Amino acid sequence: MLIHLFRVGTRSCPLRGALLLPLRPRTFTAVRHWNDHTGSHILRALARLRLCLPRSPPATRQGSSLWVGGLLLGPMILSKGCRLYLVGRCEVEELSLVEPRPPSEEPTFNWALFWRFLRPHLLALGTAIVLALGSAMVNVYIPLLLGQLVEIVRKYTQDHFGDFMSESQSLGFHLLTLYSLQGLLTFGYLVLLSRVGERMAKDIRQELFGCLLRQDIAFFDGKKTGQLVTRLTADVQEFKSSFKLIISQGLRSCTQMAGCVVSLTVLSPRLTLLLLMVTPALVGAGTLLGTFLRRLSRKAQEQISKATGVADEALGNVRTVRAFAMEPQEEAHYETELEESRRLAEKLGRGIAIFQGLSNIALNCMVLGTLFIGGSLVAGQELSGGDLMSFLVASQTVQRSMANLSLLFGQVVRGLSAGARVFEYMSLTPDIPLVGGCHIPQTELQGTVSFQNVSFSYPCRPGFTVLKNFSLTLPPGKIVALVGQSGGGKSTVASLLERFYDPTEGTVYLDGQDLRSLDPSWLRGQVIGFISQEPVLFGTTIMENIRLGKLDASDEEVYAAAQAANAHNFICSFPEGYDTIVGERGATLSGGQKQRLAIARALIKQPKVLILDEATSALDGESERVVQEALDRASAGRTVLVIAHRLSTVRTAHQIVVMAQGCIKEVGTHMELMRKGGLYSELIRSQTLLSSPGCNADTSSQYSETQKRGHNVRRPRP
Ligand SMILES: Nc1ncnc2c1ncn2[C@@H]1O[C@H](COP(=O)(O)OP(=O)(O)OP(=O)(O)O)[C@@H](O)[C@H]1O
DSSP states (O other): OOOOOOOOOSSOOOTTOOOOOOOOOTEEEEOOOOOHHHHHHHHHHHHHHHHOOOOOTTTOOSSOOOOEEEEEOOOOOOOOOOOOOSSSSSOEEEEOOOOOOOOOOOOOOHHHHHHHHHHGGGHHHHHHHHHHHHHHHHHHHHHHHHHHHHHHHHHHHOOOOHHHHHHHHHHHHHHHHHHHHHHHHHHHHHHHHHHOOOOEEEEHHHHHHHHHHOOOOHHTSSSSHOOOOOOIIIHHHHHHHHHHHOOOOOOOOHHHHHHHHHHHHHHOHHHHHHHHHHHHHHHHHHHHHHHHHHHHHHHHHHHHHHHHHHHHHHHHTHHHHTTOOOHHHHHHHHHHHHHHHHHHHHHHHHHHHHHHHHHHHHHHHHHHHHHHHHHHHHTTTTOOOHHHHHHHHHHHHHHHHHHHHHHHHHHHHHHHHHHHHHHHHHOOOOSOSSOOOOOOOOTTTOOOOEEEEEEOOOOOOOOOOOEEEEEEEEEEEEEEEEEESTSSSSHHHHHHTTTTTSSSSEEETTEEEEEGGGGGGHIIIIIEEEEEESSSOOSSSSHHHHTEEEEEEOOOHHHHHHHTTHHHHHHSSSTTGGGGGGOGGGGGGGGGHHHHHHHHHHHHTTOOOOEETTTTSSSSSSHHHHHHHHHHHHHHTTTEEESSSGGGTTOOSEEEEEEETEEEEEEOOOOHHHHHHHHHHHHHHHHHHHHHOOOOHHHHHHHHHHHHHHHGOOOOOO
């Protein structure tokens, strides 16, 4: 039986070289306890490990779940090539091994989807194929005519009799016509193929982008943006190039090879037999060397991407680099990657030089061999000089075609896997569609939100319940604040209300209607306004950014929203006013200005329900005051869900809900909760302590501990 070890670790502490727990057949081992020094690293490592766990356990598992320090480590299904490296002083416990999960499969090529994209271009493709075949046939015919021309030349050099020009004229004209025809056919099929390839690539990119945008938020939780962008760019490019190459080079090479082999056999069966014995061996050797070079080239490309990644990261985060005076380290890091890139590129250059040198020698030897053996046939009058010339040219065409085909084989494999990756996401259907479902008429919409017995786990961590039997009602026109420990599930409540996810159990209602029965685009576009801690603006004008909230809003509506959000004055102070370009992600604006534009963007749709997720926590005192003023104005007459860490910002809320570990621990107004002297009053006390001038490191760590423990905080003494 194979033993697979799961490797965990973080970049800063890869836990390398500290393999404590070798796995034995039919057992797997887990850590029960660790010392303080390694604890935090293991926690981080385990958090990553949890992300790798499968969505649902197999039916065959036998009690393999295990909680480690409050983290669910199982059911752990060991997959091929994975390793478990855990460090620390550990007590070890053995558990029965579950069936190994099959190695994650590469997506397979979806021929049906491919056909769907190809079908509209069949006519152009068919014409391109006919032209390519025609060009190949002309290529087969040309050597035969060249042979005849050489024969006329030979005759005149030998006999010096008659008129060479008049005899060779028609043949020369014939050859010129064929050359022109071949050029025209090549032009025709290349233009058509490029048209088919580019149009297909555009259609594929457009459809893939649309499919990606429509996927559930859960889909994006498990993917890196870079991976998705690569599918849209590099993979589609690779697929398109392979498709064009296979049609153009593949068809041409096959036709030329078959035609030339027939010509060769007609010209000289003996020479052809000899050629057919030698050529495949040489092409085989060339292919092997070519494979090695391609692998090297891929490595060199990857290394260049790695170096570019380092530069990209440093330049993209130049403020952080400057703030930490990290310029020398970044330069050294880039130099290391560049150096490796140079080494690989030079190795590749040497490999290509060897390849070119060897293939020149081989090709010249073959010409020499053909001349030598063919010459002896000419001497024995078994072959004419012209036929030998035709043979030489045709044999070169065969060699070139075989070499092309061997290269194409690698391209086919790469093209198919790129195509498989491109089509993979197109066949995914999101669980939560973007549109579809009923609307509540505007006149009847109250804005009452109610969570009833909601339990929820994120799809990428199915074993970890974030909300447990959560019930809460947000009355219409009232402000409800969610406060409590970090990671307690506050933002998750907001995500469920936005219907980014559906509850695992229980129901969320809007005015008594199950959210699942309502049209998500209506819900997000017209009912709910969401303002988060880090407002994301697009790199366009202020006017366009605010109008994103309501695409058909008039200029007057935009101005009104900006005024309501306390943004009009600062916008007007810019020389370009509402036409000011805000830069990438709003880089040219201050945090408070960005936040006020985000508020204007949310207000322009006149939402009945407003979610404020830590909307002022990233701002300094003055900005916070201006933004808070705008938020207070925006909250009037709306159902508002405020998520806040800074409890001072929610004192006036109609209801304050204290959450810990996915459950509601306390509910009431500020005064009621303070009187109660429970968790809320403890949090208030800790924050007051923290913000007082005499607060020292011990106090703050005590505060964060209190925050972490949440339900376990010390109660004030009576
Ligand atoms: N997209 C996600 N996928 C998986 N787990 C998640 C995701 N988002 C949050 N979680 C987990 O869900 C739990 C609750 O997170 P949530 O963001 O709701 O807490 P929070 O109370 O808003 O915390 P904070 O106050 O720090 O923002 C955390 O354990 C977190 O790790």
